[in-house]
Amino acid sequence: MATTSNQKEGHIVETKRIALVTGANKGIGFEIARQLAEAGVTILLGARNFERGKTAAADLSSAGLSAEYIKLDLNDESSIAAAAAEIAAKHERLDILVNNAGIVDAADGPPSTASTTAVRRIMETNFIGTLAVTQAMLPLLRKSQAGRIVNLATTLGSLTINGDPSSPYYSSRLIGYNASKAALNMLTVQLAAELKGTPIVVNSVCPGYVKTDLTGNSGFMTPEEGARLPVEYALLGQDAVSGCFVEPDGDTPW
Helix, strand or coil: CCEEEEEECCEEEEEECEEEEECCCCHHHHHHHHHHHHCCCEEEEEECCHHHHHHHHHHHHHCCCCEEEEECCCCCHHHHHHHHHHHHHHHCCCCEEEECCCCCCCCCCCCCCCCHHHHHHHHHHHHHHHHHHHHHHHHHHCCCCCCEEEEECCHHHCHHHHCCCCCCCCCCCCHHHHHHHHHHHHHHHHHHHHCCCCCCEEEEECCCCECCCCCCCCCCECHHHHHHHHHHHHCCCCCCCCCCEEECCEECCC
């Protein structure tokens, strides 16, 4: 069982770790939540849609797993603040934050033709929304003995790979989506540096090309397979390395 040890009245009290997974009502997010719950973690399924979030939490609970829904909309800072307050009231701390929620937009595309409205929407959700959630949850993560932040990244967020004509991803010119994930990597780098010397570890994790609504179900991995690496990094032990960008095949160049 995934636990942390807390000192109370001279005794060691084993408590289950608490994890918030954003965008957890379906796809990779749901699978990350399920696998963490199976590892003994209490899961808070963050989702903006009440019905889908409640249904996802009920699915896990019906399997005997510890899960609850928490309303969370990355584009609504009052929703984010309310979620942080709810976690503080119910659990007093947060041990794991998986920043999974993200969007694409059909009007995104190459820099010369992409809709600026679409690009703005993508950046607001994938980067600024994730930053807002992370800032709101940091006080709770600081109360953990081993806080873990996993930012769901993609190879498309690598500046090195975007500039490599030999890369199979070179022609994937989605200025909004790719830039939002590059910005997310900047969050990982700077936050890992800011939190150096603390028990909080921050990493960017690319799950691989997964069949989900986000990819139009065109990937070659199942959500269950795609969830494995993010879960591994969410559960890193005491010797965890911070500030990495990884994918199933190994390290990814920034």
